[in-house]
Every structure is written in structure tokens, then in C-alpha cells.
Amino acid sequence: MRLLYYVFLLCVASCSHIDVAQYKQQQPKLDLQQYLNGNIKGCGIVEDRSGNITKRFDFSGKANWDRQGGHFYEKITYSDGKIESRVWTFTKISESSYEATTADVIGKATIKVAGNAMNWQYTMNIKVNNSSYAINFDDWMFLMNDGRIINRNYFHKFGFKVGELTLFMQKESQ
Numbered sequence: 001m002r003l004l005y006y007v008f009l010l011c012v013a014s015c016s017h018i019d020v021a022q023y024k025q026q027q028p029k030l031d032l033q034q035y036l037n038g039n040i041k042g043c044g045i046v047e048d049r050s051g052n053i054t055k056r057f058d059f060s061g062k063a064n065w066d067r068q069g070g071h072f073y074e075k076i077t078y079s080d081g082k083i084e085s086r087v088w089t090f091t092k093i094s095e096s097s098y099e100a101t102t103a104d105v106i107g108k109a110t111i112k113v114a115g116n117a118m119n120w121q122y123t124m125n126i127k128v129n130n131s132s133y134a135i136n137f138d139d140w141m142f143l144m145n146d147g148r149i150i151n152r153n154y155f156h157k158f159g160f161k162v163g164e165l166t167l168f169m170q171k172e173s174q
Contacts, residue, residue, distance in 0.1 A: 017121075017138070018119075020112040020113070020114045020117050020118070020119040021112075021114050022114075023114050023115040023116060023117035023142075024114040024115045025115055026115035026116040026117065027115065027116060028116055028143055028144075028145060029115060029116065029143075030113055030115070030116050030117065030118055030141070030142075030143040030149075031113075032070075032090075032098060032111070032113055032118060033065050033070065033092070035143065035149070035171065036061075036063040036065075036070060036072055036090075037063050037064060037065060037070075038062070038063065038064075038171055038172065039060070039061070039062050039171070039172040040059075040060070040061040040062075040063070040169050040170065040171050040172065041058075041059065041060050041061075041169070041170060041172055042058070042059035042060075042149075042151075042167050042168050042169035042170065043056070043057065043058050043059060043167070043168060044056070044057055044059060044151070044165060044166050044167035044168060045057075045165070045166050046163060046164070046165050047163055047164045047165070047166075048162075048163050049160075049161055049162050049163055051164075054163075055078050055079060055080070056078070056079040057076050057077060057078045057079065058076070058077045059074065059075070059076055059077075059167060059169065060074070060075050060077075061073060061074040061075070061169075065090075068091075069089060069090045069091045069092060070088075070089070070090035070092075071087060071088070071089055071090070072087070072088040072090065073085070073086075073087050074086055074087075074088065086102045086103060086104065087102060087103075088100050088101070088102045088109075089101050089102070090111075096112060096113045096114060097110070097111065097112055097113070098110075098111040098113070099111065100120070100122075104124050104125045104126075105122050105123065105124050105125075106122075106123040106124065106125065106134060107122075107123065108122070109121065109122035109137075110122070116142055116143040116144075117140065117141065117142050117143075118140070118141040118142075119138070119139065119140055119141075120137065120138075120139035120140075120141075121136075121137070121138060121139070122136075122137050122139070123135065123136050123137070124137055133157065134157075135155050135156070135157055135162065136155070136156040136157065137153055137154070137155060137156075138153070138154040138156065139151065139152075139153040139154075140152045140153070140154075147170060147171060148168060148169065148170045149167075149168070149169040149170070150166075150167075150168060151165070151166070151167035151168070151169060152164070152165070152166055153165040153166075153167070
């Protein structure tokens with residue numbers, strides 16, 4: 001019985017969420033509307049739950065904002081030739097909170113910004129072969145001193161990590 005209790009505690013602890021507010025004093029300050037405005041390029045990797053790299057990819061995006069919110073057009077080109085494109089639509093809720101939608105996200109992504117950090121929480125339908133799976137994303141972005149963003153994204157299903165993504169992004173000169 002005691003073993004079952006410890007397994008339960010381990011599962012609950014693995015599902016706990018870090019609060020983005022702990023980064024509120026970190027510099028440089030990340031302004032979502034300023035950073036996601038214009039062209040962005042990057043590259044990254046996808047890992048399975050064991051840490052094996054399953055995909056490499058190049059990333060490009062173009063973003064703009066108007067009175068209604070923001071739009072981010074992203075394109076991901078994988079090393080196997082597969083291409084994914086999506087359009088994110090952002091709505092500002094407060095100075096540190098946004099919502100975003102795109103076709104393959106179930107409901108809305110919630111976005112919190114504090115200091116140099118941004119955290120996205122959402123569930124996305126991921127297609128694998130002829131099946132589709134609802135995967136929970138815990139997406140962290142950190143603005144570095146040189147203007148790059150390091151993006152760490154953790155994928156979960158039923159509370160268990162099923163993969164990770166690491167992406168390095170940088171705005172292109174206007």
C-alpha cells in the first residue's frame with residue numbers, strides 16, 4: 001500500500017506546473033507583441049520520451065499585430081521533407097496574458113508572460129500515420145541577451161512525458 005502511495009505522489013509531482021511569475025525579475029523583458037512582429041527564423045530538434053532525437057527541423061515565421069490581435073504564420077520543414085504550416089491568432093487578455101488559436105489546437109492556448117519568459121499551455125491534435133492523438137503541450141520560451149529565444153516544449157499524454165522539442169529562434173533584420 002505504501003508503494004502505491006509513493007507512485008501516486010510521483011505521478012502528481014510530475015504533473016505539477018511551474019509558475020511563469022517566478023521569472024518576472026529576469027531580463028531582458030520579453031514583449032510578446034514586439035518579438036512576434038516581423039520575420040523569425042530558427043532550427044530545432046524533436047525527441048521521444050527516451051531522449052532520442054527523432055526529427056530535426058528548420059522553422060520560419062512571419063507575425064503582425066493590429067487592433068484585433070496578432071497573427072503568426074509558421075512553417076516547419078523537417079529533415080525528412082515533411083512540411084507543417086499553421087496560422088496562430090492571438091488575443092491580448094492583459095499585459096501578461098494572451099490566448100491563441102490555430103486549427104489543430106483543441107480550444108485555446110493560454111499564454112502567460114513574465115520577465116524574460118513565456119509559457120504556453122494547450123492541447124493539440126497530432127497526426128501519426130493514420131491516427132490522431134490529443135497531446136498536452138507545456139511550451140516555455142526564454143528571451144536571451146542576444147535577442148534569441150530558446151524554446152523548450154514538453155509533450156504529455158495522460159500525465160506522462162511522451163516527447164520534447166527544442167527550438168532556437170531569432171528575429172530577422174527588418
